[in-house]
Amino acid sequence: MGPENSPEFQEDELFEHHRILAPKGQKPLRVDKFLMNFIENATRNKIQQAAKDGHVLVNDAVVKQNYKVKAEDEVKVMFEHPPHEFLLVPEDIPIDIVYEDDSLLVVNKPAGMVVHPGHGNYSGTLINALLHHIENLPVNSNERPGLVHRIDKDTSGLLLVAKTEAAMTHLSKQFFDKTSEREYVALVWGNVEDNEGTIEGNIARHPKNRLQMHVFPEGDQGKEAVTHYKVIERLGYVTLVSCKLETGRTHQIRVHMKYIGHTLFNDERYGGERILKGTTFTKYKQFVENAFKVLPRQALHAKTLGFVHPVTKKIMRFDSEIPDDISSCIEKWRHYSKHSQ
Structure with missing residues (x-):
């Protein structure tokens, strides 16, 4: 197993595909039927399968397909792949660069900044900022530009970013080999x-x-x-x-x-x-x-x-x-x- 399968990027990451707030006048309705009213081209089978896989959440709790949606419930559909509108757009956001050369940079990430788009955060992320700072960042095995590893949104601290394909391969292998x-x-x-x-x-x-x-x-x-x-x-x-x-x-x-x-x-x-x-x-x-x-x-x-x-x-x-x-x-x-x- 090579660095492209590095454990850093083997996690089940959930991406928000749909978020629907049930209206105030919503009468109790099965969540699979409710979602069919709101999601274009969705079939009942697909929605029921998503529910079985634990990908349908109401008020951030996993629900079964027969859950009855009530007024003002927040219904989310999450999947382990990015939605189609998952676009990486460069944004002029200040970043604290601790070190930079032709191969890599080390960033001191503030708490509250999301590292990469997903989970409903499709802008304002560190990746958006990096794409503005550097053209042609190499992508890792999960198609994420520059990332050798990551830290949570509300965790602060140091993050390593690769600027070339060779650096990505070399650095990812170090993380994979635990060195x-x-x-x-x-x-x-x-x-x-x-x-x-x-x-x-x-x-x-x-x-x-x-x-x-x-x-x-x-x-x-x-x-x-x-x-x-x-x-x-x-x-x-x-x-x-x-x-x-x-x-x-x-x-x-x-x-x-x-x-x-x-x-x-x-x-x-x-x-x-x-x-x-x-x-x-x-x-x-x-x-x-x-x-x-x-x-x-x-x-x-x-x-x-x-x-x-x-x-x-x-x-x-x-x-x-x-x-x-x-x-x-x-x-x-x-x-x-x-x-x-």
Whole structure:
């Protein structure tokens, strides 16, 4: 298996094809019949098959074909391939380029920026910005220009982009062979018991909630995933950890840390936006709410990136500052843990 089958791009990625808001006067109607009224050239069989495959969602939950759509329900049809209108348009969007030469560039992506079009985000992505900055970006095995790997929308940090076909092949192989270095910093709920450890457990899409990934420890589903973690600082009800990726699965750190009982702080998709550890005191609840406001996203930053340059063969290593929203949140917890003893 070559780099074109790199695990970085083997994940089941869902692309939004249709999003329909049921009108206020909508009377209960089976979702397959409802969608036939709105999707041109759709057959009942195709819609029913999509539902069986878990690709029909109502209010972000997977539903069966006999689900009755009600007024103001949001109905989505998602597939694992881009829709026909999936066009890559160059856009003049500022990007923070940490390093650039003729073969590659390293970008420091802000939280909130989507890496590539999909999931209803068809503009304003890093790919749109890169296409404006560089002509003729090489595409990876998933037809995504320049991307050797990716990070989630609400994760900040370093991302490697290939500018030539040769660089794409060489760099993708490093990620496939697990010789690249990627270290993330995460703030997680709870006091992580061991100072360091390794989390292993296959990751695949959640059988019921298709927007989540899930760990299958028996290895009967999904793809191998390995995360090495180390405690940086203990802050009472939360812990600051370093995570090194051996594999690059979708949501890997978020899913693996939840799997060992330490969901990322304010990770809404995986339940981290609730108070998972701590006291029932009103003052504490208020403190956590304030910390959520300071950091309105999951506490995850791609801090370090290392690889061998495809042309010079020199080891390149980049480090990035922890962004203000995460560092402010850490400071809050430092102060709280010192003064609540």
